[in-house]
Amino acid sequence: MSRTHAEWQQLAATLGIEGRLFIDGEYAHAHDSRTFNCINPATGDKLAEVAWSAAADVDAAVAAARRAFESGVWSGLPPLKRGKILKRFAALIRQHRDELALLETLDMGKPIGDSTTVDVPGAAYCVEWFAEAIDKVGGEVAPVDPKLVGLVTREPVGVVAAVVPWNFPILMASWKFGPALAAGNAVIVKPSEKSPLTAIRLAGLAKQAGIPDGIFQVLPGGGDVGKLLALHMGVDCIAFTGSTAVGKLIAGYAAQSNLKRVWLELGGKSPNIILEDCPDLARAARTAAGAIYYNMGEMCTAGSRVLVQRSIKERFLEEFRKAAQRYYPADPLDPAAGMGAIVDQIQFDKVLSYIDQGRGEGATLICGGQATQVESKGYFIEPTAFDCPHPDLTICREEIFGPVLSVITFDSIDEAVRIANDTEYGLAAAVWTANVSTAHQVSRRLRAGTVWVNCYDEGGDMNLPFGGFKQSGNGRDKSLHALEKYTELKSTLIKL
């Protein structure tokens, strides 16, 4: 059922919000009773007081996870049975779609139309996909000496900590806990302090679905809580999504402690290359606008650099300006909103300072460039694009994580590929061309974990692995490859 703007506002006014952490099957206050305020970025209003997990809570959660994991209450279940419980979990996420979507939108400012159609159903789909897959993947019998039997099996890694960001809170968390739970691990989710509410709510649904105590726990709090988990000797694997800077720290914490497995999904500065034989320039412009303005540009895969061939540049920009209008910010609870609010004051200030820097470094505004408000409130920024005189401007190189596009002009395909790859990141890239050979040739040369041809951000399908080359990280979320992160390979040799 789709609701009107007024109905969402009404539902928001009566929504009960759980702010406690979740350890060993129970909601509880932080050990030292510390809390933080969760703020709605569209209004500045306080939504809830949320527990800030203490070191003692981290220890308690890790101990509960270890106990539950080693008891075999989850890892020892037949995969079919684990899958059935996870399917119930997915069904409960779907049943609570509106409540979860509303929490997500109030907490981090994204349009309610996206939370209801992308984030929440996407999380349910992920859990369900791994639930269905887990009894269909087996081991190997190795072709060894006939006097032996050589078995190759996969076993759960043990206690997995999932430290996740604020831009797609429920979805990024599910990309970690979906495969990790399916593989038989105990998972501790550490949501971002900017958007903890959906993860906290999920804990109750996990319990209701029948996931045993200690197998799914949630520790809200800040970077200190993530650091305690990453340094913890009782954590076997840390699955992280967030910035490249923090990803490097996490790898260091693992090295300083127990060499826990480290999986990193990090930042990006993804190029979207529009060649002069682009099959449909108006569609390319609309897609380019979506690629940078969807989710307020707070996207690791944001198409934040458009590389456009000189001969079609003016026509492209004309279409792009029209397309950008659709993303003018509105109240995130309005189902028609194209863009919502920036997650908080810190991110808002950071994005505006990049806009100032773009102006200061000689880029020309194509559209936007201003902060704005909705009903005199909130952290909103206009969909902004700059025409950049060269690709070495700060706004062409650094991840802004906001609705700011850099347009760079090129003459030849070689030049486009060189500029596209001239970045520390390698998360995603796109190329628009009508020539199938050019499409293949350019795709091969792009150093990125995902390449789109004549589209952008297609990829809701769980069958496709997702992750980055270079400093965009290691390992892959989604697809059967994600199971590799949460399992250890074991060789068993039996002498006959």
Ligand code: NAD
């Ligand atoms: P962030 O790195 O600031 O924080 C991510 C998480 O790490 C949060 O839960 C935070 O509390 C925690 N954290 C912060 N400092 C820590 C520390 N020292 N030790 C352990 N944990 C710590 O990132 P963010 O601002 O929440 O998210 C934005 C970033 O995430 C962007 O760079 C974006 O590109 C990236 N991202 C990547 C993907 C991907 O799949 N590649 C997806 C979404 C977001």
